[in-house]
Amino acid sequence: MSVIKLQDVSKLYGFGDATTVALEDVELEIEKGEFVAIMGPSGSGKSTLLNIIGLLDRPTAGLYQLDGRSVEKLRPNARAKARRDKIGFVFQSFSLLPKLKVIDNVALPLAYKGRLLGRRLKMAHNMLERVGLADRAFYLPSQLSGGQVQRVAIARALINDPSIIIADEPTGNLDSSSSRLVMELLKEIHEMGNTVLMVTHNPELTRYASRVLYMYDGSIERDIQKRIGNIARKPKEPEFFAPDGSEEDTLQSVAATMTLSEEKEAAKKTKPKKQRKTKRTPKKRVKK
Amino acid sequence: MLFDNFNMALSSIRSSRLRSFLTLLGVIIGVVSVITSVSLGEGVKRQISDETNKFGSDVLTVRPGKALNKDQKGLVVGINVFGQASTTAALTESDLGVAEKTNNVEVIAPLNLVTGLPKYNDRSFNDAVIIGTSTGFPKILSQDIEFGRFFDSTESEKKVAVIGAGVAEQLFGENVPLSKSFNLRGHEFIVYGVFERFKNASISQGIDFNNAIFIPYSTAKSISGGTAQFYELLVKADSPNNIDKVSADLEKRIANNRAGQEDFTILRANDTQTLTSTVIDLITLMVGGIAIISMLVGGIGIMNIMLVSVTERTREIGLRKAIGATNGQIMSQFLIEATVLSIWGAGIGVIISGLLNLGIRIFTNLQPVIQWEVVVFACGVSIIIGIIFGLAPAVKAARKDPIDALRSGL
Numbered sequence: 001m002s003v004i005k006l007q008d009v010s011k012l013y014g015f016g017d018a019t020t021v022a023l024e025d026v027e028l029e030i031e032k033g034e035f036v037a038i039m040g041p042s043g044s045g046k047s048t049l050l051n052i053i054g055l056l057d058r059p060t061a062g063l064y065q066l067d068g069r070s071v072e073k074l075r076p077n078a079r080a081k082a083r084r085d086k087i088g089f090v091f092q093s094f095s096l097l098p099k100l101k102v103i104d105n106v107a108l109p110l111a112y113k114g115r116l117l118g119r120r121l122k123m124a125h126n127m128l129e130r131v132g133l134a135d136r137a138f139y140l141p142s143q144l145s146g147g148q149v150q151r152v153a154i155a156r157a158l159i160n161d162p163s164i165i166i167a168d169e170p171t172g173n174l175d176s177s178s179s180r181l182v183m184e185l186l187k188e189i190h191e192m193g194n195t196v197l198m199v200t201h202n203p204e205l206t207r208y209a210s211r212v213l214y215m216y217d218g219s220i221e222r223d224i225q226k227r228i229g230n231i232a233r234k235p236k237e238p239e240f241f242a243p244d245g246s247e248e249d250t251l252q253s254v255a256a257t258m259t260l261s262e263e264k265e266a267a268k269k270t271k272p273k274k275q276r277k278t279k280r281t282p283k284k285r286v287k288k
Numbered sequence: 289m290l291f292d293n294f295n296m297a298l299s300s301i302r303s304s305r306l307r308s309f310l311t312l313l314g315v316i317i318g319v320v321s322v323i324t325s326v327s328l329g330e331g332v333k334r335q336i337s338d339e340t341n342k343f344g345s346d347v348l349t350v351r352p353g354k355a356l357n358k359d360q361k362g363l364v365v366g367i368n369v370f371g372q373a374s375t376t377a378a379l380t381e382s383d384l385g386v387a388e389k390t391n392n393v394e395v396i397a398p399l400n401l402v403t404g405l406p407k408y409n410d411r412s413f414n415d416a417v418i419i420g421t422s423t424g425f426p427k428i429l430s431q432d433i434e435f436g437r438f439f440d441s442t443e444s445e446k447k448v449a450v451i452g453a454g455v456a457e458q459l460f461g462e463n464v465p466l467s468k469s470f471n472l473r474g475h476e477f478i479v480y481g482v483f484e485r486f487k488n489a490s491i492s493q494g495i496d497f498n499n500a501i502f503i504p505y506s507t508a509k510s511i512s513g514g515t516a517q518f519y520e521l522l523v524k525a526d527s528p529n530n531i532d533k534v535s536a537d538l539e540k541r542i543a544n545n546r547a548g549q550e551d552f553t554i555l556r557a558n559d560t561q562t563l564t565s566t567v568i569d570l571i572t573l574m575v576g577g578i579a580i581i582s583m584l585v586g587g588i589g590i591m592n593i594m595l596v597s598v599t600e601r602t603r604e605i606g607l608r609k610a611i612g613a614t615n616g617q618i619m620s621q622f623l624i625e626a627t628v629l630s631i632w633g634a635g636i637g638v639i640i641s642g643l644l645n646l647g648i649r650i651f652t653n654l655q656p657v658i659q660w661e662v663v664v665f666a667c668g669v670s671i672i673i674g675i676i677f678g679l680a681p682a683v684k685a686a687r688k689d690p691i692d693a694l695r696s697g698l
Contacts, residue, residue, distance in 0.1 A: 077615060084612020
């Protein structure tokens with residue numbers, strides 16, 4: 001059974017003339033034990049997808065099953081509880097509460113679950129041992145390095161034994177050596193059987209993933225299964241990037257954008273993806 | 289979780305000490321002023337009641353002017369605070385004469401104020417009050433003479449004096465100036481005795497007996513031009529049981545003597561108390577009411593700072609929500625923080641009012657009394673205000689959208 005199953009999930013922001021489509025009819029299934037990396041330019045809908053999978057946001061349309069349970073209609077408190085129990089978050093920055101000690105940060109999800117203090121601290125300590133930071137348990141986050149902070153964040157994400165760990169550019173602010181340590185840790189927890197979903201801009205990091213998704217304009221353009229250890233090849237330019245047709249076609253399309261009929265205007269609003277295509281084509285041409 | 293929130297609140301208050309303190313100032317001032325004003329009022333009331341009790345429950349005070357309105361049952365229904373100022377008809381010697389003839393009266397002491405500056409060698413004592421009275425005075429006050437003796441009835445025309453301890457020190461510069469003489473309005477007076485120090489400085493009469501020189505009222509009359517005008521008659525009944533009878537009899541006789549005009553007041557010990565305590569209660573209530581307003585202002589201060597805090601910690605709220613905090617948990621966190629702030633304020637306020645109380649006791653002759661009911665009330669009100677004004681920021685925090693909160697750059 002898949003951990004995550006999205007069916008025709010769309011997300012729209014704004015309404016009327018200002019409507020923007022952040023996700024468009026996304027279909028996605030993630031099986032238990034997968035390490036999925038999501039890549040794509042900014043504005044391609046990665047974060048929106050992550051927020052919806054992470055139950056921070058609701059899809060405008062579509063179905064979402066987490067652990068076989070339909071969750072798109074849950075009330076805010078039920079979603080908070082589902083986040084607490086089934087999802088572990090690792091953010092790019094400000095992953096820890098600066099005023100709490102490391103161990104309290106790790107134990108926080110347990111506190112929200114209502115576990116007793118003694119048990120909480122014991123579990124948090126075990127988890128810190130697992131990420132190799134048990135000796136820093138009583139430090140404040142400000143006394144740790146960036147890499148250590150992210151490892152503590154991973155420990156916190158793991159503490160409730162979640163169905164999936166969502167990491168949003170976990171190494172975005174780190175130098176290469178601490179970045180490596182954090183990725184090795186993620187790899188390790190993946191090997192222990194955890195499901196990991198990671199957003200990254202760095203193609204190097206796809207080395208750790210078993211599956212890579214490329215997103216573009218709110219859709220998943222490519223979905224590649226790969227062997228762990230290999231860097232995913234840079235995807236071919238999507239077809240609409242490649243030069244097509246003759247110069248006359250281009251001129252025609254330029255003319256077309258200038259004399260767009262009202263119907264096309266309306267069509268464009270619901271599908272801005274196409275609008276972008278037509279705009280980009282002539283640009284490419286001009287460069288050449 | 290509650291305990292964690294509590295700790296969290298403490299640490300977040302500690303991390304911005306100055307701001308928290310400034311926030312608390314409103315609450316602190318509110319608590320201090322409520323406690324202090326009420327305890328001052330209560331203290332003054334008790335001091336006055338001690339003083340009237342000193343006269344004893346069998347002593348009546350007759351004063352010129354109508355000070356109290358009573359109903360048929362003798363209960364005080366109205367007070368004329370300025371009554372004594374508006375009347376000029378002081379009590380006279382003939383009033384004293386009829387009062388002395390009243391049945392069941394054990395002893396009477398008139399009090400007659402004489403102006404004049406006592407001089408001893410080349411020293412003088414500006415604060416001295418000269419009171420003409422009779423031999424019964426120490427008995428009515430139950431006050432002992434420490435050195436020497438009070439003048440007796442055979443000396444009522446003589447120029448003799450009994451002085452308070454304050455006069456002995458200030459005018460003579462010694463504790464036992466017995467048989468020394470001083471000059472008053474060109475007459476030489478001989479000191480016969482010194483009173484033991486009066487414990488309570490007199491507030492109700494406006495006279496400190498420790499700074500008083502007591503002379504026979506006949507002598508006082510003769511040195512001040514022939515008429516004796518008493519500002520007060522102290523009448524002691526032979527038994528506390530007869531006090532009603534004596535009061536009624538006295539009233540009838542003096543009224544008769546004054547041609548039926550009732551421009552005088554007969555006060556019992558508890559009447560004087562009622563008179564003053566009603567006024568003091570009113571003032572206390574008013575000051576206390578104003579103090580509660582300052583608590584309210586303190587509450588608004590808490591709300592203000594909590595709203596700032598919620599905005600500042602948007603990112604924290606987002607993170608907490610992402611890792612599974614429900615709206616209720618976020619709300620209780622901020623509500624507890626506001627409550628902890630106001631508890632701190634109340635605590636500091638109580639400590640400061642305790643110190644202030646001590647200071648007042650040391651540096652003035654007032655003795656404020658802090659009642660625990662007032663402390664509980666002041667703390668309770670300030671904490672309730674903290675919770676009420678903490679509610680809006682807490683709700684605001686709880687309603688924050690986790691995505692927006694996480695995205696905020698703070």
